[in-house]
Amino acid sequence: MVKQRQQSKQSRSHYTPVIIIAILLIGGGLTLLFFSPGFGQAQPITINGQSITDDQLALGETVYETNCAACHGIEGEGQPNWKIPDQNGVLPAPPHDSTGHTWHHADEQLLGIIANGGSMPDSAMPGYQHILSDEEMVAVLGYIKTFWGMQEYDFQQQVTHNSN
Template sequence: MTRATLSLGIGLLLLLGAGIYVWTGAAAESERGVMPEDIDIVAGKALYAETCAACHGANLEGQPDWRSPGEDGRLPAPPHDETGHTWHHGDQLLFDYTKLGGRAVMAAQGMDFDSGMPGFGDQLSDQEIWNILGYIKSTWPERIQDMQAVRTEGETRSREN
């Protein structure tokens, strides 16, 4: 199996997992499943620098070759700018992935996925996680923000049904 085939397979599994996650409504319950209105982007930027930048880059650029698994089989940290895939997911999934970690979110769907993303729920409050996500989203071009908002809306609707 080539590295490209393996990478594509892992990517498809991630997409499938995220789709199942949203479809089954297994996201952690929140009042609306969308980012609260009282986001502090300045605090989020500072928290991102302290908590996230070591892996995801000071400028949200991610690690090199983030689409290809490393020798340990894990995918490197992706960018959180518009070139990455963060904006392909709704708010609640991004929140849960940050709070619980990638492995836990995927395990809730019955998938064993060795994600390098740890959970930060024991280090950051819910508001701090939302502030970080608000900062990340504030850096995206309006077109990307609009597309991500549509994904959030779809994610929220699927939980309501």
């Protein structure tokens, strides 16, 4: 009996270092993942390589909700059937979230559309150059990026980088 108990104690302590190493590995891995760029909001949003501050994002949210949400949706969901022109041949507003194609375009192009309006002859997209300041247009584009997933964000950052 005594011998048996000693044995089981021995085998338990034999595993202890393995368990400690496993915990350290998992903990270390999670810490690395958390601090690596591209993990959730840990990554700062940039426009043309310049970081957007929390204050700018808050400004962008106000600008978006006041000027853009009526067409593009409060969560950037766009208008229904946005790929199908209406009876006058005018396209509905596209989504700005991951389901749309805003994230396919470089920052400079998106800022151009916001300033000058849509490129289609009968576009419903107004130009905001006389309504919003440059700072407000950068802020609203920063806010639109909060609708994207990590993949869309990384893709669009690459497109912007390549276009500069």
